Amino acid sequence: MLSSQTTSQKTNAEIDYVEVARELAAQFATRAAHYDQQAAIPHENARALMESGYTAMTVPVAHGGGGVSLLTLCRAQEVLAAGCASTAWMVNMHVHGLAILNFVASRDLEWAYNEVVHHRGFLAxxxxxxxxxxxxxxxxxxxxxxxxxxxxxxxxxxxxxxxxxxxxxxxxxxxxxxxxxxxxxxxxxxxxxxxxxxxxxxxxxxxxxxxxxxxxxxxxxxxxxxxxxPGDVPVLFMRNVHWAWCSFASVFVGIAAGALQYTTEVVKKRQLKVLRKSLAHLPGIQFRIADMKVKLAAARANLYAAARKEFRENDDPLAHYIEISAMKTRTCQLSYEVVLQALRVMGGSGYAQACPIQRMYRDVTAGLLMPPSADMALEWVGKHALGIPVLGDPRWGE
Ligand SMILES: Cc1cc2nc3c(=O)[nH]c(=O)nc-3n(C[C@H](O)[C@H](O)[C@H](O)COP(=O)(O)OP(=O)(O)OC[C@H]3O[C@@H](n4cnc5c(N)ncnc54)[C@H](O)[C@@H]3O)c2cc1C
Structure with a gap:
């Protein structure tokens, strides 16, 4: 259950989605290990997302939704992912998918908006x-x-x-x-x-x-x-790619943030007899925590700068696509490095099933594999910088 302050009596447009994410993340974190170990579907989490109005965040306000900005979506998803990355990833396909569709076909989607706002509709x-x-x-x-x-x-x-x-x-x-x-x-x-x-x-x-x-x-x-x-898809996707790649990246930044928080708490408490102090007093640990903080800050700065950018009519869709792809590649790499550091800070105990860091490590690696492929993103960044055509390449079609 969410606190009555968070959603009751409020229209979807009035909901503070980051606050909802905070409350839900705390609940989801308590069962994340169970669903991970069983590779089971967290239906109860999906239900909570629907009941809280979270799944309506990107339905346009005119259709009863939250009409949130990309920045709000990313902040909320980051918070949710720190609790349960799988659930955040699952709902990410729904929230960003609806956002992209708003730009493509909002007039034809009344039935889908109605499903989401009134009948617990969920998009994959x-x-x-x-x-x-x-x-x-x-x-x-x-x-x-x-x-x-x-x-x-x-x-x-x-x-x-x-x-x-x-x-x-x-x-x-x-x-x-x-x-x-x-x-x-x-x-x-x-x-x-x-x-x-x-x-x-x-x-x-x-x-x-x-x-x-x-x-x-x-x-x-x-x-x-x-x-x-037919044929609209590539350009429509390029023009709206920030909703996809920024929302993807926000989930992986959230995992990194969760790993940093967890690890910091552990090293402050865990004592080794030989040290007679907590692990936090070891310079190696301090440097690694510092490295995590700096990388997380860089990942966030990268992500939120991209999420604030609007695509304007006269912008070049290809340049936009390449810029956002570079952001996603770098942000996911930084997030991965943060969680890898968390594992090293924890030591072998971070590798045990009982520790959430091993789950976060497995989850954050998915960010390296999500589109755009890092190889493709870098190839396009390089070609674009050097004035070599990207879309004329026979691999991509004309
Ligand atoms: C947990 C998870 C959830 C996912 N959820 C969804 C989802 O809901 N919907 C969905 O549609 N997809 C989803 N995906 C798939 C994801 O979007 C990618 O399409 C998928 O991970 C690509 O995997 P693949 O094995 O097909 O790799 P490929 O894309 O075939 O890549 C294989 C190798 O080829 C390289 N490569 C591929 N294409 C190029 C290129 N053009 N230029 C240079 N190098 C290239 C890659 O870098 C990689 O090294 C999900 C993936 C994961 C892991």
Whole structure:
């Protein structure tokens, strides 16, 4: 239960989402180890997020939501992730997915907003595929035109939050009149027919995210669930990429912040007989804590500078995409380094199942693997700086 101060009597637009995150994170932290060990789906956490109004934070105010800024979203997600990174990652796909959709298709999404605000709607997003990896713009899932809609066939991997979702945001390739494939987006109510879980998520980290692998078999999607136009996806995504990459990074910054806090508390208390003082008196520990603090501050500065930036009409979408990709790559690397230091500060006890640092370490490594691939981000940063075309490369299509 949340304190009545936090949400009751308030409209979603009046809620302090960072405060809600703080209260929920404290609850979620008490069961994070259980869900991690079992690789189980934290349905009770998802319910708490829905009941608190948290899942409505990025629904536009005009549709009954919170209409929060990206900065608020990142701050709230950072706080939530320090309690339970898996839960924060799961709801991240929902909150940032809705935010991006607002810019693409808000008029067509009244049904989805209504679901979220009044019926505990929860969105999961599936763009990764075995033959695509993190190169989301080129789906291999095929969408075939049929009367009244499309029939989708293909595979989706890492579909975070699928077990709790009742709405799916996914992509597929549709062929135009010339036979050229274009990516098309869909937001569709989840239904039994046409989607099968091929493999349940059992990962090294982010274990409680239900990031299942799915098969789409003759999955019919009616026209009203199409978002945008064929071929719009790459540019629309570039223009709104800050909602994706900043929100991703905020989760990993949150894990780093949680690790620093936990480790600081432990070294202040833990005494070794040989020292006759707490571990906090060791210069090595002091330097490592300092290093964690400095890296966390740099990660936050990087993230929050990006989250404050608006994309303006005349901005170059590619330059924007590259800048935000560089931010995500650096922020996630710094967050990883903070948690690695936490492990070293803790010593072997940090490696034991009983210690949350080992979970945080496994969870934070996922930030290094999330799109954009660090290799791709750096390649694009370098090419862009040197005036070498990025999108003309045959690997990316024209
Ligand atoms: C816990 C977790 C949850 C996730 N949740 C979701 C989700 O909800 N929805 C979703 O769509 N996806 C999700 N993903 C997937 C994620 O977005 C990436 O797509 C995925 O991690 C990529 O993995 P892959 O094995 O396909 O790697 P690939 O992307 O195939 O990468 C393999 C290697 O190739 C390199 N590489 C790939 N492409 C390029 C390139 N263009 N240029 C240079 N190098 C390249 C990479 O750097 C890497 O070294 C999740 C992943 C994880 C780990």
């Amino acid at each position: 997003g599936g763009f990764s595929e075995p033959g695509v990896g993190g190169n989301w713009w080129y789906p291999t899932t095929q969408a075939q035109r049929v009367p009244g809609g499309y029939v989708l066939n293909g595979r989706k991997t890492f579909f975070t939050g699928f077990p709790v979702a009742n709405m799916l945001f996914l992509s597929a390739a549709v062929k135009d009149d010339r036979g050229v494939s274009q990516a098309l987006g869909f937001v569709v109510p989840k239904k039994e027919r046409g989607i099968r879980v091929e493999r349940e998520w059992d990962g090294c980290g982010m274990r409680a995210t239900g990031s299942h692998s799915l098969v789409l078999e003759e999955f019919f999607v009616a026209d009203k669930y199409v978002v945008g136009n």
